Amino acid sequence: MAARDYGQYCGITQALELVGERWSLLIVRDLLVGPRRYGELAAGLPRIPSNILAARLKELQEAGVIRRAPRSRVIVYELTPYGRELEPVVLALGAWGFKALGEPRDEQIITPAAMTMTLRTAFRPEVAADLPPTSYAAHVGGDGLVIQVDGATLGVTRGDAPVDLAFAAGPVILRLISGELAPERAIATGAVEVLHGRGDLLDRFASTFHLAA
Template sequence: MPRRRSYDQYCASARALDVVGDRWTLLIVRELLAGPRRYTDLHADLPGVSTDMLAGRLKDMEGAALVTRRRLPPPASAYVYELTPRGRELLPVLRALAEWGAPELEEPRPTDAVRAHWFAIPLIGALEGVVTGVVQVIVDEGDFHVRIGGDGPSSYGDGPPADPADVLLRTDSATCRALAGGEVTLAEAVRDGRIEVVGDGPPAGELRARLLPVPVN
């Protein structure tokens, strides 16, 4: 499908922006990195986007081979959008943007919408090297899960994982923001009581043993 617009510059960055530089496109990618979504779900988690704009962006992304649309089997019989392998390759791009943009968060503005899974991308960096497996994170706004380590790159999903998580963390959006901005480490947040490691299984116990100070007799 021919591009509707282009910078017409023989530059890799310009070519990338030809594909994903339009308003809302990368935020749609952010939503779909959390898993396949119905159109209505996408619209609900992208406050401010019009239905015409969302439909147009999804059509453009299908044409650019970033997104595919498929029908779920009965009894659902609904259509969902999901990223292609090419689309999923944008996760490092969004991670870099989140790291760069974290200092801009400051305190939420009265007009700011908040979704729990929006904290997943900046938290991946804070969890890598400390936790391995599936981590479910519960905040006041809801929960999400992050998959760290394993055979593929780190990933995330909205809501709880399909199977029980290896580790469950309970915290709040302010701590997530501090982790994203590098103001506090995961170990410091656990030691200060800002993050609670929930569960009695081996992964949770190992994480506590790694992060909490050893009592001195």
């Protein structure tokens, strides 16, 4: 358990004692995308000191939120079923925090895991259900994500695959998702670069993924 003790008998208090230390929920966020080796977690959280990462992993294991598991001769960290129950909490926090996000600072980045969780948060299955299946490749900050939308089902993976639209963007992609930047304006100004495929599908992307700012 984390060192913080609020001295109150309350579910919210208990939750904060388990996952409220700095970096803990970001570790959970990245593990919601999938199991990670220690080095992969460190790479996805480039500012976390190694001693803090080790301490947080130990605390989360002791709390029953994550566990160590062997995968192809290496050890990975993964969420337990108890830990996976945090997914709606993390998604709700993401939507709530999005409203106060503001403009990105020069030193701020979007990691693949962060972008994946943003897409999960912004996904509108009720809209996607009425649209043809569409696949996108989003290159954000040099990292590529393949986004598969099939009806009300969303799949997001890293790597390459044949897609209907491939585009590149920086943190400004969040302005597209918020509706502050229209798709045609994003392309015209170079904020979003169409790499291949139909540029008009960016309108479909923007309607499928939306978060209110």
